[in-house]
Amino acid sequence: MAFRTSYSLLTTLVLLAGCVGNEPRFSTTPEIEFVSIEPKVIKEYATTFYVKLRYKDGDGNLGYEDEFSTLRDSADLIMFDNRPGVAALPEYDGRWTYNLPNLTPSGKNPSIQGEITVEFPALMARLDPLNTEEKLTFTIWIYDRDGNRSNSVVTDEVTVVP
Ligand SMILES: [Ca+2]
Numbered sequence: 001m002a003f004r005t006s007y008s009l010l011t012t013l014v015l016l017a018g019c020v021g022n023e024p025r026f027s028t029t030p031e032i033e034f035v036s037i038e039p040k041v042i043k044e045y046a047t048t049f050y051v052k053l054r055y056k057d058g059d060g061n062l063g064y065e066d067e068f069s070t071l072r073d074s075a076d077l078i079m080f081d082n083r084p085g086v087a088a089l090p091e092y093d094g095r096w097t098y099n100l101p102n103l104t105p106s107g108k109n110p111s112i113q114g115e116i117t118v119e120f121p122a123l124m125a126r127l128d129p130l131n132t133e134e135k136l137t138f139t140i141w142i143y144d145r146d147g148n149r150s151n152s153v154v155t156d157e158v159t160v161v162p
Pocket residue numbers: 027028029030057058059060061062144145148
């Protein structure tokens with residue numbers, strides 16, 4: 001639990017490029033699309049990595065005014081490590097979380113779309129230190145402020161090395 005909390009505080013918004021217009025209208029349940037994960041080789045406890053997503057939401061209620069607030073009761077971007085065996089580990093549950101910033105421009109049409117790049121700190125590690133490398137993907141989804149869950153996307157494969 002302590003890990004998750006400190007992790008969320010460490011994440012930072014790297015790039016936000018939203019675009020707003022009167023058309024088209026989207027579903028009020030958010031949708032996301034995987035764009036990229038970089039770099040493809042992650043040195044454990046040493047490499048910061050970046051996940052880029054495209055998002056759209058018909059009523060634009062994504063993120064909160066203060067993404068770093070510790071008063072928030074839940075994260076709104078969930079990224080799950082798909083390596084087999086994660087669930088059996090006592091110290092790592094495979095769940096990475098992020099608090100989206102407020103992506104809704106005020107006074108605009110509520111339909112929003114754009115791209116966001118999320119920076120994840122250098123905390124990735126092999127599950128088994130005897131492995132020379134481990135390949136993995138992540139499954140990602142987001143929630144809007146009404147709790148609507150988006151579709152899930154799977155990232156490209158990355159490799160964790162010692
Ligand atoms: Ca929504």
